[in-house]
Amino acid sequence: MPRLLVVHHTPSPALHSLLTAVLDGVADPALADVEVVTRPALVASAADVLEADGVVVGGPVNLGYLAGALKHFFDQIYYPCLEDTVGRPFAAYLHGNDDLTGGLVALEKITTGLRWRRVQPVLGVTGAPSLDDLAACRELGAVTAATAAGLLG
Numbered sequence: 001m002p003r004l005l006v007v008h009h010t011p012s013p014a015l016h017s018l019l020t021a022v023l024d025g026v027a028d029p030a031l032a033d034v035e036v037v038t039r040p041a042l043v044a045s046a047a048d049v050l051e052a053d054g055v056v057v058g059g060p061v062n063l064g065y066l067a068g069a070l071k072h073f074f075d076q077i078y079y080p081c082l083e084d085t086v087g088r089p090f091a092a093y094l095h096g097n098d099d100l101t102g103g104l105v106a107l108e109k110i111t112t113g114l115r116w117r118r119v120q121p122v123l124g125v126t127g128a129p130s131l132d133d134l135a136a137c138r139e140l141g142a143v144t145a146a147t148a149a150g151l152l153g
């Protein structure tokens, strides 16, 4: 059974709504064969990543960088996964108040180092999530799950 791993740091209602929308997207009946494993970034492990066919990462930008919990996740999994997850499909959403630049740059650097395959542009959301933002999260979840299942390129 194809498996999608959703790694998230969710410290506020805004981020909770984004995570929920991602999971709603994966709940599409067309993706019923995909197993979804959801892990807070502070407890997600290298084994979780190694066992997944696709990964969604989401959380805040803090102090001009990825939130510490997301950095901790990548710090932990980087070398254990480096050789064995090349080409892993992934997508990501980042949330902040006004400036996501440092987080977007960091995410690009880290995932380029891991040689993961981004299935769509990183979704950046600032302020209160709009209906369009939530729809984009649903699509992000669905597209990543479908790619993990081999239903998309």
Ligand SMILES: Cc1cc2nc3c(=O)[nH]c(=O)nc-3n(C[C@H](O)[C@H](O)[C@H](O)COP(=O)(O)O)c2cc1C
Residues within 6 Å of the ligand: 011, 012, 013, 014, 015, 059, 060, 061, 062, 063, 064, 065, 095, 096, 097, 098, 099, 100, 127, 128
């Ligand atoms: C210590 C701290 C630093 C932050 N730094 C940034 C930042 O550099 N850029 C940004 O857009 N938002 C920043 N934020 C806002 C958070 O990203 C935001 O609080 C988080 O995404 C949750 O959203 P919410 O507070 O609207 O619920 C920061 C928040 C905190 C607490």
